[in-house]
Amino acid sequence: VTLFSDAKGRKVVDLATADTIGNVDDYVVDGPNKTLAAITLKKSTKSGRLIAWKKIASFGTDAVTVTDESAISAADGPLAELADKSKTFRGKQILSTAGQILGSVDDVDFDPESGALNYVVVKAGDNIPGERLVATGSYAVIVRA
């Protein structure tokens, strides 16, 4: 159980070379699957700044490890769609399927092993369990009413 704000800035280490290849910057949410789809890096030393969740070897308390630098990629395929800037999860308004705005995304609490979202921390509202997530769009994050 980890808050994303706690993980932000954590270093990302390449296990093959033992080099730090960047720092955790932001996360990409897969709404329909209620999981983290990827993390993005800042100060990435490689080309690209996206690491798909399944390429992460371990999301540790002090560092995130990847088996080798090929884990970093530019956005492509379905991940590119999720990682689209307009869909940035943090700060997005949350709209229920009943058409009511419930607040905006402040943080997410996730399982560092599976990447599953435990709950969404809502600014000016109650926390929303991850299983209520329906989708993330450019206009709003949709949650079940």
Add this chain to the structure above:
Amino acid sequence: VGKRPVVTFAGEDVAEVKDVVYAGGGQVAGFTLNGRGMFSGPLKSALAWGAIEALGPDAIMIADGGALSPRESFLSDSGAAAAPHGGDVLGSRVLTTDGTDLGKVIDVIVEISDDAKRRADVVGYEIEPSEAFGDDAKNLLIPLPDTIAASAEHLIVPASAREFVSHDLAGFGASIASFRKQLKTPS
């Protein structure tokens, strides 16, 4: 309802409400739409009532973009094309049967029945009041009878509707009930 965004379950805003289309008898057939954003004009598609998943306070929810139907076929299907007022409610003047202009319609108040058919009735208008209410009047809510006459220009309400206007939604439900009851009782 006016200008309320139409949002899909994927979280994309695809349109916003331009105007209400009546099916007759004060029932809502659907909405005509504008595009989103400052410079977008009317869309060639419309939203039928049956395609709406939820009418919320902050957005109208639809399953996906497929819920929108082409505007022309929607208007003719709903029979609204025959009636010239189809999609032309917002901005119309409200006139009482005794000829007083109450003001301009700026929004509609929709009541959704709880039964399985989920019928939506327009039960009132929010109006920008005319001089009839004095100079400093704020926007008013005005209850409607079960059936109303409407043209592209005017919406007709009984003269007595004037006595049932309210300033907020809180007292509005009671106001509709007593207004409609009064209409049914021969005086």
